Amino acid sequence: MSDHSPPLLLIDLDHTLVERDGASDAWAPAFCAAHGLPAEAAAAVFDLFVADRSPAGFARIAAAHGLPHSGEALWEEHVAHEAARTHLIPGVPGALAALREAGWAIAVVTNGSTDIQRAKLARTGLLPAVDAVCVSEEAGARKPAPEIFHAAAARLGRTLTPDAWMVGNNPATDLRGAHAVGLRSIWITPTPPPPLPPSHPAPTYTAPDTPAAAALLLATS
Numbered sequence: 252m253s254d255h256s257p258p259l260l261l262i263d264l265d266h267t268l269v270e271r272d273g274a275s276d277a278w279a280p281a282f283c284a285a286h287g288l289p290a291e292a293a294a295a296v297f298d299l300f301v302a303d304r305s306p307a308g309f310a311r312i313a314a315a316h317g318l319p320h321s322g323e324a325l326w327e328e329h330v331a332h333e334a335a336r337t338h339l340i341p342g343v344p345g346a347l348a349a350l351r352e353a354g355w356a357i358a359v360v361t362n363g364s365t366d367i368q369r370a371k372l373a374r375t376g377l378l379p380a381v382d383a384v385c386v387s388e389e390a391g392a393r394k395p396a397p398e399i400f401h402a403a404a405a406r407l408g409r410t411l412t413p414d415a416w417m418v419g420n421n422p423a424t425d426l427r428g429a430h431a432v433g434l435r436s437i438w439i440t441p442t443p444p445p446p447l448p449p450s451h452p453a454p455t456y457t458a459p460d461t462p463a464a465a466a467l468l469l470a471t472s
């Protein structure tokens with residue numbers, strides 16, 4: 252059957268397909284300003300958020316700071332805010348389109364909140380550009396755990412075979428995870444790449460960005 256299966260690409264989301272404007276904690280001061288809280292409250296709001304990145308966490312923020320909103324409402328606001336500060340890395344839509352035109356099946360494999368990661372994909376127009384999405388929260392496993400890579404392939408009705416590829420920017424999650432399930436890999440990293448820790452497997456290739464990685468994949472297929 253694998254003789255007739257299209258080539259399979261698993262690909263990371265953050266810093267591989269999309270980037271975020273601002274630091275990870277940049278939303279907390281904006282949140283305080285939007286809800287009439289003093290700027291000094293931002294650190295405490297962020298600490299509560301880090302402890303529980305969910306509607307329940309936002310319910311605790313609301314209770315601690317006297318906000319009249321439900322945790323669900325504040326969570327939805329946060330998801331929208333995170334999506335709004337997400338943008339495509341240049342060349343990514345064209346790279347994904349070229350791969351699919353060449354017959355590749357593409358599944359996004361990403362660690363994070365299902366709501367947020369899917370909102371980022373929707374906002375950037377990437378949902379129709381890929382064949383499946385597998386987010387750690389809904390998969391019940393985070394990269395580098397093998398389960399999430401198997402789950403991503405299963406969403407395409409596939410099993411992982413050694414001719415499948417993983418592309419991502421994070422050696423600890425993307426490369427180690429790919430290696431553990433026997434995939435070939437491309438590490439998205441600046442040129443020249445920084446040294447990898449000895450415990451990390453070497454990628455099959457490195458590339459400065461996803462369009463360059465797609466060109467390598469097209470050359471192999």
Ligand SMILES: [Mg+2]
Nearest residue numbers: 263265266420
């Ligand atoms: Mg990443």
